[in-house]
Amino acid sequence: MTRHLRVDEPIHDSPLDQMAQGVLGQPLNRLEGPLKVSGRATYAAESRPRGMAYGVLVQAAIPAGKVLGIEDAPGAIAVIQDKRMIRYAAQGLAEEGPKAGPEEVEYMGQAIALVVADSLEAARHAAQNLKIRYDVQDVPVDPTAVVPELPPKKQSSTGDLDKAMQQAPFSVDAVWHTPTHAAAAMEPHAAIAEWDGDSVTIRAGLQMLSSNRKQMADALGIRPKKLRLLAPYVGGGFGSKLGINAEAVAAAIAARELGRPVQVVMTRQQVFDLAHRRSETRQRIRLACDHEGRLTGIGHEALVSNLPGSDFSEPVTQATPFTYAAAHRQIVHAVARIHRSCAGSVRAPGEAVGVTVFECALDELAEAADIDPVALRLRNIPTVEPDTERPFSSHKLAEALHEGAERFNWSERRPPRQRVEGEWFIGMGMATAVRVNQLVEARAKVTLGPDGRAIVETDMTDIGTGTYTILGQIAAEALGLPQERVEVRLGDTDFPPATGSGGSFGAASSGTSVYLACEEVRQQIAKAMGCEAVDLTLQNGLARAGNVEKPLSDVIQSPLVGEGYVEPGKTEKSVRQATWGSHWAEVAVNRWTGEVRVRRMLGLFSCGRILNEKTARSQCLGGMVFGMGIALTEALEHDPRDGHAVTRDLGEYHIPCHADVPHLEVHFVPERDPYVGPLQAKGIGELSICGSGAAILNAIHNACGIRVRDLPATPDKIIAALDP
């Protein structure tokens, strides 16, 4: 039986709090951890079906045009150019395959063919020596050189911002630039496809199997039930594996054509070209406030880019309308249609760059108005969502600001250039963290055996997020079992569909479906015990009701199966759901070299119920460091002539490394959010990026007096502005 919940009403009293196992929320080690630390967890390219051939993707060397012909290569079994091969990855949650047809090129680096050989060495050599003839087309590649689209639904205006700016005693009006960012997950995109008759099994690095299955079936022209996707372990996603990509489609086509399994692994450079990039942004922020620091005007104008016809555009201003209140507001969202690689979701699309820039602007306003940056934020927290006047589901920004200031010793902050240690300027900065929250559809199945062991099954993925562990903890809590007696099986489309990992909705959504499946099983146990489910206590494999206590093995004769299905309901619209927090950073800026060293960072986050304190903390560490990359090092540079990504490897696209990262401190603000269902838990994986870079950039200003508005704040930009 399926237990269904549509979240239409808040659930203030969570039944999970009545349960006795006491395992939920505990900082337990990861269930799959022993496999990962011993190298036994198997990722996408890590099975070896008999007779497997190796495929290497061939990329277009022109910015746009037509492929006229490809000369066959010696050493290859086949050079595959199939009209079903896709031009770019599917966007997250797309129901269909992305645009296909590799003979037309839309950006430099697009996949146009697959070379297959018996070994990787032979395939790689053949792919590098193909002779390809093109018809080259002249196309725009610079977002500032075209007239952008202004999608009407993405513009909004309240009051008269121009007037508010003129009349305000203090204001900021400036432009920031953020470059293209890459997800750069450590596991390159990879797939192994194997056909059995007219059915295919594809093992791949994917974040969202249920929609990936629809995309892949559509791309290949087969029915979804003829396709099984496997992604038991995913070596990082950060958005780059939300939708199917070229390697998996090509592997399936080649395997079919050659009648043998085919493995295709992208090179690191191909990952930079073919995985969705986070669009570069140009952001103009206008802020106006009165003498007390009350905001009277907020303007946020964003210019982003994508390929012509691509639906996705980086939602830069997503959090701006509800983060702070002001009577006069304006949002502008412009999209330049250019031929750089496809833009899509990279961890915290929108807020990662939108909140970062906005929080830098707010720091400039605080300076202009001579108000402490923390006080400025506290003064402008709205009581309801501006414009819609909807209540917030829960709102802990003020707590996060107060507690953060205290823990970080914010009161020790001095004016710019006042703290000097040798050749280093020392400064402190802070920023608000905010990210929208969402619940999505999810299903799961739970089986409890007479031996007192439970199995959780869902096609949800664990991309490093801790999903195996938290789903196990939820089931262990609800069924009264020690954690080691719960087995969690993920990443297989044979299991009930969850929406997947993305948008920070995975844990709360699939967690709720697991909880509901357990409720169903509890109902069956209660029936066997002759009691109501509310009167049943399950703990350490014992079932208790009234004065009766029995081991589960005495209660259950055959396995009990429950299914859970959650979907968002009225609370999605009736309240504004978001997660909140605060970022704090102390940096040292070298007065001669412009080098920035992050000396300490602290983050406070409120994300509803914390399901596992250890894995939740790790998610926050990861986000804070992602933000450090945005502030200091990361830029995927495009060649102005043809738009191709120049810094397309890990030697040139600088993600933070060990030596960049000091010991980081993470704390959670206690919170439960009743509007997201019985779990009362919200998203966690993205909040910690949103604003983290701003705390660092604001600290740079506090250290040496320099505002870097063209991110990242590399030494060349700082040294150019330094007056030692």
Added chain:
Amino acid sequence: MDITLDLNGTSHRLDVDPRTTLLDALRHDLGLTGTKKGCDHGQCGACTVLMDGRRINSCLTLACMAEGKEITTIEGIGTPDQLSPLQQQFLDHDGFQCGYCTPGQICSATAMLEEIAAGWPSHASGSLEGPFDLSHAEIAERMSGNLCRCAAYSNIVAAIRQAAKADALHKDAA
């Protein structure tokens, strides 16, 4: 070409393409996929293995160059049921998330601690002569060849320091 690899204490005969890297020989020919390919260019450290006890990028080493050397991969360091002390510390400190860079981090850290014990200085060391303080900065500097996009860095350094501390106590007691 025929080569013989001395791998995790066992000898393996292989017929490989001369262009085969040690990394691809491990993953494709021997099915030892614990060693990861992250960049194939020596930029990320995910493919780190030990060659005669020293950490190397197996993607920058041809398989035929590894003949006559003792190779240790993550599979030779511990098993899920019998983790090495360092692997256990990674687990306890949550020194990983997606787990893809993890075998490389652990192989690298295993050799790195030996380098410190042997008195090799680093950029972060206060002097050229050991012994060296196992500070956060010292460990982080020495581990910077191993990238982690999940950014478990704080936890990795804590895991390594704890493992080194426990090892030192163990040695003192012995």
